[in-house]
Amino acid sequence: MYLTQLRTAVIVLITIISKIQRAYILISSIMAFYVLIIKEKEDETGVTYRFGPHEDRLGSLWIDKFSGEVKELQETPEQNSQAFFQRSAVKVWQDWKKGSFPEKISWAS
Template sequence: MAPFTMLCKVEEDEARVRYRFGPTEDNLGLLELDKESGEVTQLESPDSDPPGVDFSNARKRLSNILNSGSAFPDRTNYAA
């Protein structure tokens, strides 16, 4: 089964965007992307197996969106 991580936007302003992320809607962490630096910080972690996979996947997806210059969607996902 391919890795799948869902992302749901909860807040956005000119400087940052926050998303809930994780493998399912009932198992979500929270992260924040600094739009200027591109740094992604995990604020809360979901229960993942193995740990850190969903954060890594979410970070990759958000970095792709930031680098493309696209608007940050309300919902998106990472699937390999």
């Protein structure tokens, strides 16, 4: 009798864990993505921006004012740092095309 109850409890626990994992995967796939982008410095040739999920965890990039080339100078200390850089680079490049180098911008999706 005890083994039957234990087996049933294990099956219920496995079912619950499986549902939690599926819910986590679903939530992860629909979560919003936010990148804060702050101008750090600007000179005659380019602009350096800091970027990341919030002000405590920022990487940096540089955009050439003449060509629009964007280079990553420092990764964000996040697990998916390339995703933050790519979105920041696109946003900064879009503003460069308009001739604008804003002090503070963001990417949200």
